[in-house]
Amino acid sequence: MKRRHLLASLPALLAAPAVSAAEKKLRVAVIGHTGRGNYGHGLDTMWQRIPSVEIAAVADADEKGLAGAVKKLGLKTGFADYKAMLSETRPDIVAIGPRHIDQHRDMLLAAIQAGAKGIYIEKPFCRSPQEADEIIAAADKAGTKIAVAHRNRYHPAVPHITQHMKDGVIGRVLEMRGRGKEDTRGGSLDLWVLGSHIFNIATFFAGPPVACTATVLQDGKPITKTDDKEGDEGIGALAGNEVHARFEMTNQTPLFFDSIQNAGDKEAGFGLQIIGTKGIIDFRIDKEPFAQVCLGSPFNPFAKEPRVWQPITTGGIGKPEPIADLGKQLASHETAGRDLIAAIAENRAPLCDAASARETIEMVCSIFESHRLGSQRVPFPLQTRVNPLTLL
Structure with a gap:
């Protein structure tokens, strides 16, 4: 079953009843790392928040952090x-929480080797396409389902937005534009940590990337080896406080991504816009409502009718959201967790699986690869599977 069809069933998934007394709960083990x-x-x-599971264990290399986690999760040790x-515990599901992604590969492989049926992991997925290749090969061999915490990919309004676009609500789609938080x-x-959200939702609507052309700058000048440093959050080699990229997508809609240090606006940054001949659909990452539409040509300053932004919900354009506490369910990852459990039971891929997460990582790395090659057009899949900044 295709992901777009699966998304249509999300409202029912959100309203799923509690597990019955006769059903065996899935056991979850949590991995954290306080300070990292x-x-x-x-x-x-x-x-x-999910009745069909029980938290069986938690691990944290930080002694004080572990004590706090044990107490918070209601465990004995x-x-x-x-x-x-x-x-020791052989859990059904492993939750990998640390945001420092230099730990992700080893944690994922250990969970797969321990026989986990499912893994839910914080984004970004890993540090390079090479790591993603290794993880996916191991998971496929073991039959482990991996779901990645790009929460917006699980939003039940997404299939409704797709249908509105097919119905021509914003006319012919011309381009997509995304920006990070730019703080x-x-x-x-910003590209790594937050741009990954933009790419992950953009590919749902535009299909996989075909090629990338990009430039990365440090204080207005193209980055070189001397700008390279160890990035925060375990990212590895990193350089540049300004990024400009253009992607060619499968559906022939260009996707632009830009991020400039300290150029952001807390009220207007971090989002994606799909721009059409008759309007714009705007996505605010991790916000509710997730999407809004402004009808009317975005290129006509003389329009007689005022342009009004209207929310797009599972109830329709301009309608209130009929799913109670939807924002809380998404923000808490409950929606994603329920989808992973359903994916295990139905033997299907989660809505945001390892393959789509690898696609996101490739898009990030393609920007650095294009810059490294003098802003050349770089096709997908990438031939360079390591972090391209290590090759400057």
């Missing part, structure tokens, strides 16, 4: 070594 990415954005507590936890992290770090 912690537990992500609530990847430990999300399971407390915890593990300092996540490998020991996996070996102090603006540029390459």
Whole structure:
């Protein structure tokens, strides 16, 4: 079954009843690392909202952090070594929370080797296409389902937006434009940490990337080897406080991504716009409502009718959202967790699986690869599978 068809069933998934007394709960083991990415954005507590699972164990290499996690999750004890936890408890699902992605590969492979049926992991997925290739090969061999915490990919309004676009609500789609938060992290770090959200949702509407052309700057000048440094959050080689990229997408709609350090606006940054001849659909990442539409040509300053932004919900354009507490369910990762559980039961891919996450990582790395080659057009899949900045 295709992901777009699966998305249409999300409202029913959100309203799924509690597990019956006769059903065996799935056991979840949580991996965190206080001081090195912690537990992500609530990847430990999300399971407390899902009746069909029970939290069986937690691991944290930080002693004080482990004590706090044990108390918060209502456990009797915890593990300092996540490998020991996996070996001893053999959980059905492993939640990998740390935001520092230099730990992701090893944690994922350990969970797969321990026989986990499913893994839910904080984004970004990993540090390079090469790591993604290795993880996916291991997961495919073991039959492990991997879901990645790009929460917006699980939003039940997405299939409705797709249908509105097919119905021509914004006319012919001309282009897509995304920006990061453009705060102090603006540029390459913003690209990695927040631009990944933009790419992950953009590919749903435009299909996989075909090619990328990009430039990366440091204080207005093209980056060189001397600008390279160890990036925050375990990213590895990183350089540049300004990024400009253009992607050719499968459906022939160009996608632009830009991020400039300290150029952002808290009220207007971090989002994606799909621009058509008759209007614009705007996505605010991790906000509710997730999407809004402004009808009317975006290129006509003389329009007689005022342009009004209207929310797009599962109820329709300009209609209130009929799913109670939808924002909370998405923000807490409950929606994604329920989808992973359903994916295990139905033997299908999660809505945001490892393949789509690898696609996102390739898009990030393609920007650096294009810059490294003098802003050449770089086709997908990337031939360079390591972080291109290590080759400057």
